[in-house]
Amino acid sequence: MQIAIDGPAGAGKTSVARALAQHFQCLLVNTGAMYRAVALGLSQNLQLSDVHIDVLPRERLLLNGEDVTEQLYTPEMDELASQIAARPDVREVLIAKQRQIAQRQSVVMEGRDITTVVLPDADVKLFLEASVEARAQRRARERGEEYHSILEQIRERDQRDGQSFARLQITPKTIVLNTDHKSLDEVVALAIKAVQRALQGRNISGKLSQ
Numbered sequence: 001m002q003i004a005i006d007g008p009a010g011a012g013k014t015s016v017a018r019a020l021a022q023h024f025q026c027l028l029v030n031t032g033a034m035y036r037a038v039a040l041g042l043s044q045n046l047q048l049s050d051v052h053i054d055v056l057p058r059e060r061l062l063l064n065g066e067d068v069t070e071q072l073y074t075p076e077m078d079e080l081a082s083q084i085a086a087r088p089d090v091r092e093v094l095i096a097k098q099r100q101i102a103q104r105q106s107v108v109m110e111g112r113d114i115t116t117v118v119l120p121d122a123d124v125k126l127f128l129e130a131s132v133e134a135r136a137q138r139r140a141r142e143r144g145e146e147y148h149s150i151l152e153q154i155r156e157r158d159q160r161d162g163q164s165f166a167r168l169q170i171t172p173k174t175i176v177l178n179t180d181h182k183s184l185d186e187v188v189a190l191a192i193k194a195v196q197r198a199l200q201g202r203n204i205s206g207k208l209s210q
Ligand code: DC
Pocket: 009, 031, 032, 033, 035, 036, 078, 081, 082, 083, 085, 110, 111, 112, 113, 114, 157, 161, 164, 165
Protein backbone atom coordinates (compact mmCIF):
# COMPACT_ATOMS: atom_id res chain seq x y z
CA MET A 1 0.00 0.00 0.00
CA GLN A 2 1.22 3.50 -0.80
CA ILE A 3 0.00 6.60 1.03
CA ALA A 4 1.51 9.80 -0.38
CA ILE A 5 1.43 13.10 1.52
CA ASP A 6 2.54 16.50 0.29
CA GLY A 7 2.35 20.01 1.66
CA PRO A 8 4.49 23.04 2.44
CA ALA A 9 6.99 23.35 5.31
CA GLY A 10 5.32 23.40 8.70
CA ALA A 11 1.88 22.13 7.61
CA GLY A 12 2.14 19.17 9.99
CA LYS A 13 2.98 16.52 7.36
CA THR A 14 5.48 14.63 9.49
CA SER A 15 3.21 14.35 12.52
CA VAL A 16 0.28 13.21 10.39
CA ALA A 17 2.45 10.82 8.37
CA ARG A 18 3.83 9.34 11.59
CA ALA A 19 0.33 8.71 12.94
CA LEU A 20 -0.85 7.17 9.65
CA ALA A 21 2.23 4.94 9.41
CA GLN A 22 1.54 3.64 12.89
CA HIS A 23 -2.17 3.17 12.27
CA PHE A 24 -1.79 1.40 8.94
CA GLN A 25 1.48 -0.36 9.83
CA CYS A 26 3.58 1.05 7.02
CA LEU A 27 7.15 2.29 6.83
CA LEU A 28 7.29 6.07 7.29
CA VAL A 29 9.48 7.70 4.66
CA ASN A 30 10.22 11.35 5.34
CA THR A 31 11.72 12.46 2.04
CA GLY A 32 12.72 15.87 3.44
CA ALA A 33 15.04 13.98 5.80
CA MET A 34 16.54 12.24 2.76
CA TYR A 35 17.32 15.62 1.15
CA ARG A 36 18.81 16.73 4.46
CA ALA A 37 21.02 13.62 4.65
CA VAL A 38 22.30 14.25 1.11
CA ALA A 39 22.98 17.87 2.10
CA LEU A 40 24.96 16.62 5.07
CA GLY A 41 26.98 14.25 2.87
CA LEU A 42 27.72 16.97 0.30
CA SER A 43 28.73 19.37 3.12
CA GLN A 44 31.32 16.74 4.09
CA ASN A 45 32.74 17.02 0.56
CA LEU A 46 31.36 13.68 -0.62
CA GLN A 47 30.47 13.35 -4.30
CA LEU A 48 26.78 12.69 -4.98
CA SER A 49 27.67 9.25 -6.40
CA ASP A 50 29.33 8.41 -3.07
CA VAL A 51 26.31 9.34 -0.97
CA HIS A 52 24.23 6.33 0.08
CA ILE A 53 21.09 6.80 2.12
CA ASP A 54 19.17 4.07 3.96
CA VAL A 55 15.75 4.68 5.47
CA LEU A 56 15.14 2.50 8.51
CA PRO A 57 12.07 1.94 10.68
CA ARG A 58 11.47 4.36 13.55
CA GLU A 59 12.58 7.29 11.38
CA ARG A 60 16.28 6.47 11.50
CA LEU A 61 18.38 7.50 8.55
CA LEU A 62 21.81 6.20 7.58
CA LEU A 63 24.37 8.12 5.53
CA ASN A 64 26.93 5.66 4.22
CA GLY A 65 26.09 3.30 7.08
CA GLU A 66 26.27 5.93 9.83
CA ASP A 67 23.13 6.94 11.72
CA VAL A 68 22.88 10.72 11.11
CA THR A 69 19.26 11.17 12.22
CA GLU A 70 20.15 13.59 15.02
CA GLN A 71 22.25 15.84 12.75
CA LEU A 72 19.56 16.70 10.21
CA TYR A 73 17.41 19.35 11.89
CA THR A 74 19.66 22.37 12.32
CA PRO A 75 19.29 25.83 10.73
CA GLU A 76 22.33 25.00 8.52
CA MET A 77 20.68 21.85 7.20
CA ASP A 78 17.35 23.70 6.70
CA GLU A 79 19.24 26.05 4.42
CA LEU A 80 21.55 23.60 2.69
CA ALA A 81 18.84 20.99 2.06
CA SER A 82 16.67 23.64 0.46
CA GLN A 83 19.58 24.65 -1.80
CA ILE A 84 20.62 21.16 -2.91
CA ALA A 85 16.97 20.17 -3.49
CA ALA A 86 17.13 22.54 -6.47
CA ARG A 87 19.79 20.37 -8.16
CA PRO A 88 18.28 18.11 -10.86
CA ASP A 89 20.96 15.41 -10.28
CA VAL A 90 20.10 15.24 -6.56
CA ARG A 91 16.38 15.01 -7.30
CA GLU A 92 16.89 12.30 -9.89
CA VAL A 93 18.85 10.10 -7.48
CA LEU A 94 16.46 10.59 -4.58
CA ILE A 95 13.28 10.12 -6.62
CA ALA A 96 14.63 6.78 -7.92
CA LYS A 97 15.54 5.73 -4.38
CA GLN A 98 12.11 6.72 -3.05
CA ARG A 99 10.30 4.73 -5.75
CA GLN A 100 12.49 1.71 -5.03
CA ILE A 101 11.62 1.86 -1.31
CA ALA A 102 7.89 2.14 -2.08
CA GLN A 103 8.01 -0.88 -4.39
CA ARG A 104 9.44 -3.11 -1.70
CA GLN A 105 7.05 -2.40 1.18
CA SER A 106 3.95 -0.52 2.23
CA VAL A 107 4.80 3.09 2.87
CA VAL A 108 3.51 6.40 4.07
CA MET A 109 5.76 8.75 2.13
CA GLU A 110 5.74 12.48 2.75
CA GLY A 111 7.38 15.40 0.99
CA ARG A 112 6.68 18.00 -1.67
CA ASP A 113 6.45 16.00 -4.90
CA ILE A 114 5.26 12.59 -3.73
CA THR A 115 1.66 12.82 -4.99
CA THR A 116 2.73 14.41 -8.28
CA VAL A 117 6.11 12.96 -9.28
CA VAL A 118 7.37 10.17 -7.03
CA LEU A 119 4.18 8.12 -6.54
CA PRO A 120 1.49 9.62 -8.78
CA ASP A 121 -0.39 6.27 -8.68
CA ALA A 122 -0.34 5.95 -4.87
CA ASP A 123 -3.43 4.31 -3.35
CA VAL A 124 -4.16 7.48 -1.40
CA LYS A 125 -2.87 10.99 -2.01
CA LEU A 126 -3.19 13.67 0.65
CA PHE A 127 -2.24 17.33 0.59
CA LEU A 128 -1.97 19.18 3.90
CA GLU A 129 -2.41 22.91 3.58
CA ALA A 130 -2.15 25.67 6.15
CA SER A 131 -1.63 29.41 6.15
CA VAL A 132 1.95 30.65 6.38
CA GLU A 133 1.12 32.19 9.79
CA ALA A 134 -0.21 28.91 11.20
CA ARG A 135 2.85 27.07 9.87
CA ALA A 136 5.22 29.59 11.43
CA GLN A 137 3.38 29.36 14.75
CA ARG A 138 3.67 25.57 14.69
CA ARG A 139 7.40 25.64 13.87
CA ALA A 140 8.10 28.33 16.51
CA ARG A 141 6.33 26.20 19.14
CA GLU A 142 8.12 22.99 18.08
CA ARG A 143 11.56 24.53 18.01
CA GLY A 144 11.17 27.14 20.76
CA GLU A 145 12.21 29.93 18.38
CA GLU A 146 10.96 33.45 17.76
CA TYR A 147 7.77 33.64 15.65
CA HIS A 148 8.67 36.55 13.35
CA SER A 149 12.06 35.21 12.29
CA ILE A 150 10.51 31.78 11.62
CA LEU A 151 7.76 33.45 9.58
CA GLU A 152 10.40 35.17 7.46
CA GLN A 153 12.40 31.93 7.02
CA ILE A 154 9.31 29.96 5.99
CA ARG A 155 8.40 32.61 3.41
CA GLU A 156 11.92 32.44 1.96
CA ARG A 157 11.95 28.64 1.94
CA ASP A 158 8.52 28.46 0.32
CA GLN A 159 9.83 30.64 -2.45
CA ARG A 160 13.02 28.64 -2.95
CA ASP A 161 11.26 25.27 -2.59
CA GLY A 162 8.83 26.43 -5.25
CA GLN A 163 11.74 27.02 -7.61
CA SER A 164 13.25 23.58 -6.92
CA PHE A 165 10.59 21.56 -8.62
CA ALA A 166 7.31 21.91 -10.39
CA ARG A 167 5.83 23.91 -7.46
CA LEU A 168 3.52 22.27 -4.98
CA GLN A 169 0.65 20.97 -7.04
CA ILE A 170 -2.63 19.35 -6.20
CA THR A 171 -3.70 16.64 -8.64
CA PRO A 172 -7.41 15.92 -9.18
CA LYS A 173 -7.34 12.74 -7.07
CA THR A 174 -5.55 14.34 -4.14
CA ILE A 175 -7.52 14.87 -0.93
CA VAL A 176 -6.81 18.30 0.55
CA LEU A 177 -6.87 18.73 4.34
CA ASN A 178 -6.61 22.23 5.77
CA THR A 179 -4.90 22.14 9.16
CA ASP A 180 -5.51 25.76 10.23
CA HIS A 181 -7.25 25.98 13.62
CA LYS A 182 -7.19 22.20 14.08
CA SER A 183 -5.34 20.17 16.69
CA LEU A 184 -3.03 17.39 15.56
CA ASP A 185 -5.54 14.82 16.87
CA GLU A 186 -8.30 16.36 14.78
CA VAL A 187 -6.16 16.37 11.63
CA VAL A 188 -5.03 12.78 12.23
CA ALA A 189 -8.62 11.61 12.71
CA LEU A 190 -9.62 13.31 9.45
CA ALA A 191 -6.62 11.84 7.63
CA ILE A 192 -7.35 8.29 8.86
CA LYS A 193 -10.99 8.64 7.72
CA ALA A 194 -9.87 9.99 4.36
CA VAL A 195 -7.47 7.07 3.85
CA GLN A 196 -10.08 4.48 4.85
CA ARG A 197 -12.61 6.02 2.48
CA ALA A 198 -10.11 6.18 -0.36
CA LEU A 199 -9.01 2.57 0.18
CA GLN A 200 -12.61 1.36 0.28
CA GLY A 201 -13.27 3.29 -2.88
CA ARG A 202 -10.39 1.49 -4.57
CA ASN A 203 -11.38 -1.85 -3.04
CA ILE A 204 -8.02 -2.33 -1.38
CA SER A 205 -8.15 -3.83 2.09
CA GLY A 206 -4.78 -2.56 3.36
CA LYS A 207 -4.25 -3.21 7.03
CA LEU A 208 -7.16 -1.27 8.38
CA SER A 209 -7.61 -1.33 12.12
CA GLN A 210 -11.01 -0.05 13.26
O1 DC B 1 10.44 18.81 4.78
P1 DC B 1 11.84 19.31 5.11
O2 DC B 1 11.88 20.71 5.61
O3 DC B 1 12.59 18.38 6.02
O4 DC B 1 12.60 19.29 3.69
C1 DC B 1 13.93 19.69 3.56
C2 DC B 1 14.13 20.34 2.19
O5 DC B 1 14.02 19.37 1.16
C3 DC B 1 13.12 21.44 1.89
O6 DC B 1 13.83 22.60 1.51
C4 DC B 1 12.32 20.96 0.71
C5 DC B 1 13.11 19.82 0.15
N1 DC B 1 12.29 18.70 -0.27
C6 DC B 1 12.08 18.51 -1.61
O7 DC B 1 12.57 19.31 -2.42
N2 DC B 1 11.35 17.44 -2.03
C7 DC B 1 10.82 16.59 -1.15
N3 DC B 1 10.13 15.53 -1.59
C8 DC B 1 11.03 16.77 0.23
C9 DC B 1 11.75 17.86 0.65
